Amino acid sequence: MAGPLYPDDPTIADNAALWRRIHPNWMVRDDNERGWRISSAAFTDSRDGSPLSVLLAAIIAQTGRTAEGVLASFPGYALAAISAGLARAQRQTVARTPLPEEPAHTSISGDKTPAVRRALAQGANWVHFPT
């Protein structure tokens, strides 16, 4: 990806939580931290050039849903959160891109260099970790 596809939406605050589903293969054992880390691979744009898809947590809450509900159809997955401010600090834009089936759908656009992907992964927090 050479640059942002969507202009940044300033109505999304820097502290807004953006949720990303984490496939089990993106949860990597980290013996240095004695825990599990999110691989930088979890923050890659799609091969077709589509920007990184996330969910705006505020809209999930507004629509009466929860993290567990978001993952109901995705057994084994985790849910991670990054802030919009973290994405912007990595020269990304954050824009609402609602879908008919998912009004919370949001896109993070911009060049995802390996360093950017690592920064997003390292700045992510677990919202839900599978048991």
Place this chain on the structure above:
Amino acid sequence: MSQPVTDSANPAAWAPATVQSLGRVLELPPGWDSYGAPAIQPAFAARALDLMVAVLPDDAPAPAVVPTSRGGLQLEWHTRGIDLEIEFETPHRLRGYFHDHQTHTSWEKDLSADHSALLEAIAILSQRS
């Protein structure tokens, strides 16, 4: 000198788990990541295995084999105070990231043609207990 991974009587310590992980990644169906990812291309797995046979000593720890949304894969080690990641951007284009928590040494490099930094990183990883 690395033990050939095909020597099933005495494989390198990292080989069984890694080959199993590569096999599991190759079985992922299109759309496996819930975001429309393509299936992982076998050429990536073959290249990753070739690289590991070439550069990993027998007693190296096994990497995590991590698929990417673009149909490729990464090898990752986060152990012994080292973070080492090798991303296959194409089967023959590699980028590496290394961070040593003990010495605070870091680098990110194109490893496609020159494996010297990778060999040095793996030597540190393998020798450290």
